[in-house]
Amino acid sequence: MTLGSAVDTVGNLFVSKANADMPTLGEKFLADNNNIKMLSDDEGNELKPYNLKYNVNGKEVIEDFRTVGKGHRITEAEEKSGKIYGFDINTLTQKEVDIIFKKDLEIVIKDVDKLVTDKNINPTAYSILVQMGFQLGTTGLSKFKKTIQAINEKEYQLASEHMLYNFEGKDYKNISKKIGKTKWHQQTESRAKKLSNLMDKIR
Numbered sequence: 001m002t003l004g005s006a007v008d009t010v011g012n013l014f015v016s017k018a019n020a021d022m023p024t025l026g027e028k029f030l031a032d033n034n035n036i037k038m039l040s041d042d043e044g045n046e047l048k049p050y051n052l053k054y055n056v057n058g059k060e061v062i063e064d065f066r067t068v069g070k071g072h073r074i075t076e077a078e079e080k081s082g083k084i085y086g087f088d089i090n091t092l093t094q095k096e097v098d099i100i101f102k103k104d105l106e107i108v109i110k111d112v113d114k115l116v117t118d119k120n121i122n123p124t125a126y127s128i129l130v131q132m133g134f135q136l137g138t139t140g141l142s143k144f145k146k147t148i149q150a151i152n153e154k155e156y157q158l159a160s161e162h163m164l165y166n167f168e169g170k171d172y173k174n175i176s177k178k179i180g181k182t183k184w185h186q187q188t189e190s191r192a193k194k195l196s197n198l199m200d201k202i203r
Helices: 003-015 025-031 033-043 076-081 094-115 123-142 145-152 156-164 183-187 189-200
Strands: 046-056 059-069 165-167 178-181
Touching: 025 033, 025 094, 025 123, 033 094, 033 123, 046 183, 059 094, 094 123, 123 145, 123 156, 123 183, 123 189, 145 156, 156 165, 156 183, 156 189, 178 183, 183 189
Parallel strands: none
Antiparallel strands: 046 059, 165 178
């Protein structure tokens, strides 16, 4: 199965969850195949587990945990049982990978909803938070306190700055002094910049 057809399959799974009125940001995200395709493209599609590799400041980093499917981080409990949501880790099919992706994404959306205090934020800003939450995990995303505060106050251009850089002080509106790139920016520069640019364009 090609990535495109896999995305279509996943998209169909999600669309069935969203009702016609789309009352929540989460349902809007799930019903938009563009969101699903972007996340699928960024996460890849691997049927066999692997250890993620990336460069930070010119040095190769190899994660000490395995990943499989569309960015699913295999937990210690899953490694021990050999199962992910009941599926055998070492013999995953494309259909099973799509189901795992769907379940992971629904969990992330529930967690992002807890961080979003303004339910009327821009849907693109919400989508970016979900994309970040899926990659970083909700714990990792929650550390972007200034980014989240800026989004909740509809200061999207400031949010885009905090996605990429750390700034001195506690006030998210003060971006006068950079103190380095965020760890996320260092690890996945192109992806971080792409999402930051999308945030910056929100008006």
